[in-house]
Amino acid sequence: xxxxxxxxxxxxxxxxxxxxxxxxxxxxVSVYLFWYVQYPNQxxxxxxxxxxxxxxxxxxxxxxxxxxxxxTSFHLRKPSVHISDTAEYFCAVSVRSGNTGKLIFGQGxxxxxxx
Amino acid sequence: xxxxxxxxxxKVTEKGKDVExxxxxxxxxxxxxxxxxxxGQGLEFLIYFQGNSAPDKSGLPSDRFSAERTGGSxxxxxxxxxxQEDSAVYLCASSLKASGRPGETQYFGxxxxxxxx
Numbered sequence: 148x149x150x151x152x153x154x155x156x157x158x159x160x161x162x163x164x165x166x167x168x169x170x171x172x173x174x175x176v177s178v179y180l181f182w183y184v185q186y187p188n189q190x191x192x193x194x195x196x197x198x199x200x201x202x203x204x205x206x207x208x209x210x211x212x213x214x215x216x217x218x219t220s221f222h223l224r225k226p227s228v229h230i231s232d233t234a235e236y237f238c239a240v241s242v243r244s245g246n247t248g249k250l251i252f253g254q255g256x257x258x259x260x261x262x
Numbered sequence: 263x264x265x266x267x268x269x270x271x272x273k274v275t276e277k278g279k280d281v282e283x284x285x286x287x288x289x290x291x292x293x294x295x296x297x298x299x300x301x302g303q304g305l306e307f308l309i310y311f312q313g314n315s316a317p318d319k320s321g322l323p324s325d326r327f328s329a330e331r332t333g334g335s336x337x338x339x340x341x342x343x344x345x346q347e348d349s350a351v352y353l354c355a356s357s358l359k360a361s362g363r364p365g366e367t368q369y370f371g372x373x374x375x376x377x378x379x
Contacts, residue, residue: 179365190266190353190370198365237305241365247318248359248366249295252305 149174149240153253161261162230168223168256170238178240180221181250182212185235194236197221208232233260264288266371268354274377275344283339283374285354293359294337295368296329300350308352311337312359344378351375 154169172178179198183191195206202214212223221238235257239250267286275281287294296308307321311331322328326344331337341348355368 183370188372190372191355192370193367196365196367239305243365247310247312248293248357248368249307249310249318249321250297250305250368251307254304 149178149242149251151238151240151251151253153238153256155256157257157259159259159261160228163227165226166228168236170221170253172219172240174240177243179243180214181239182223183237183239191237228260230260230262232258234258266354266356266369268371268374270374272375274379276379277346278343280340280342281344281376283352285337285371287335287356288369291356291358293357294331295355296339297353298350299353346378349376349378
């Protein structure tokens, strides 16, 4: 079975400061890794995903994430956040060899950007 | 183009009533997923449809939950005899899921917020 742990439920940060949202996963099989963002009263939007190749993945809105196989982590980073980045962020995995592609999500991290 | 749409956006019902939630996926997307987002359980997979294949129902929490997808497009999630613990946001997602393409991006709708009184 697969599981995803987001280590921080809330992350407060000042505008223009850097931020890291942490994600660790557990799986006995190879997985794909995703970060989604959810703005208030909206659905989820893909920020970035890791399928293969370079372990540093760049996404939308200036976000990037690094896949670390040995530490089973996929932390999300942004060098300088904006007020508009305030949202909930979800890390997710899906099994590479499965047929469904269903996503298994972490509990989410609320990013609160303060002026 | 148009994204995934869901209706209604909000639904309030009384305990014991049946509800139907609708999802219109992105045109041309063959894969369709339902997820549930609740305070206690976070985001959970419910059911998956792919083309004409048998759906993956492994995430449905009880036999009160069912879903169908007619004509490979629109999907309806039905909850019978609703309970207060069914209160949640029900999210639908679709993806291209072409054969052999791994890690397809899922595009989510805005969700239906269900409140069972």
